[in-house]
Amino acid sequence: MDRFEAMRVFVRVVERRSFTLAANDLGLPRSTVTDAVKQLEARLGVRLLERTTRQVSPTLDGEAHHRRCVSIVADLEDAEGAFGAARPKGLLRVEVQGTLARHFLLPGLPTFFEKYPDIEISMSEGERWIDLIREGVDCVLRFGILPDSDMIARRVATLExxxxxxxxxxxxxxxxxxxxxxxxxxxxxxxxxxxxxxxxxxxxxxxxxxxxxxxxxxxxxxxxxxxxxxxxxxxxxxxxxxxxxxxxxxxxxxxxxxxxxxxPMPVSLLYPRNRQLSPRVRVFLDWVAQEVASKNART
Incomplete structure (x- = not known):
């Protein structure tokens, strides 16, 4: 595994606080994820993660390295996505309140997948407030007044x-x-x-x-x-x-x-503030905003 992929693995482990969940997110064997982090620690000569039977958490050195890795991974993904030939691809995890999904998003998904056939969406439905980074979710579509948080909220419609x-x-x-x-x-x-x-x-x-x-x-x-x-x-x-x-x-x-x-109540897209958007997240956010706005105008 090259250094860039090892950084991606390390970032996901820190965010998910779990080797198993990170491996599932990335579609890798758990052993591969574990070995990648061990090799990264050996190369840097520091302990990046504290492991317990319940949870994985970063050390102080791990937190500092995580911040650098997040920036590097985001910059590289953004640079690759800037070229027209680089099509958005990969797994996109989103959470949507059920009625919003059925009315605003699901009818237009066939067209979305025709345009972006290399994107896979894992959609969950829920009403509760979640920690996007800890639960490995890329973005959330929510209805109503939002509580204070460190998420970026992009209002896409106001519903009567x-x-x-x-x-x-x-x-x-x-x-x-x-x-x-x-x-x-x-x-x-x-x-x-x-x-x-x-x-x-x-x-x-x-x-x-x-x-x-x-x-x-x-x-x-x-x-x-x-x-x-x-x-x-x-x-x-x-x-x-x-x-x-x-x-x-x-x-x-x-x-x-x-x-x-x-x-009236707003409909908002939320995504983490401290993460530069990958191409697949960016195109999905833009598509959702257009879908919700156009369908709300016809309601």
Whole structure:
């Protein structure tokens, strides 16, 4: 293994805190990864990693060498990608909230793979906040207000949201006339996986934002369950318009209080700040931004 490949291996081991996970990411035998790091340590004459039965972590020398390796690997990948003949290639790990994937990304993937046949995508769906570097993820597509982090966030769209409920719910509790006349009504709780807190309903009154918390019969963490329980007549929900469009057309959900809608929510791409983008990540980010913006404009 040449020095550049050894640097790539070392960087991945540090990021993943595991020889096994790094080997899986790189498509190499674990023994190859272990030998590459041992040879790197022997060549430098320092111990770069502390190994325990649970985790691998860098020493002080390892942290310093990791920073240099990250910069060198990124510069070389960027230099190679600058030439037109160098097509983006390799495995790309992304995480997307499920409804965003199905509506915005999956329909356009055949075209993406026609243009970039050497890229392989490993896509996971999730709602929780993750450590991209530790979990080996290249980028994340997220809906909603983002917590503070050291990630770079690129906003790609702002989605209209609406308040709705099932006809069965309205038959039982009545149709609310205004946002401040919701006494006696119930909401379905959408609970944050990160904090465990149930998000209140929110309403834009001109430029003013009002939050309302109603009693809940059920709270959920997944957006699909959130909409499914609304169809059952269990309470009011607030969702992006694209997510409820089919239900509104079928009449299984009814839009409420259109004069004081929920505040719009951003859709953002997140990726690590301390890593120069590889060509495959760069083309994927640009493609996602175009897909989300174009489909949101048609919604």
């Amino acid at each position: 949201r609406l308040t709705c409920a099932a006809p069965a719910y309205l038959d039982r509790f009545g149709t609310p006339a205004s946002w401040d006349a919701l006494d006696g009504h119930r909401m379905i709780g959408l609970r944050s996986l990160t904090t465990g807190v149930v998000r209140p309903l929110d309403f834009m009154i001109g430029e003013r934002l009002e939050n309302v918390t109603l009693p809940t019969t059920i709270s959920v963490t997944g957006t699909e369950s959130y909409l499914a329980t609304a169809r059952l007549g269990l309470g009011l929900v607030q969702v992006p318009r694209f997510h409820a469009a089919d239900d509104l057309a079928r009449g299984t959900l009814v839009q409420l209080l259109p004069d004081c809608p929920p505040r």
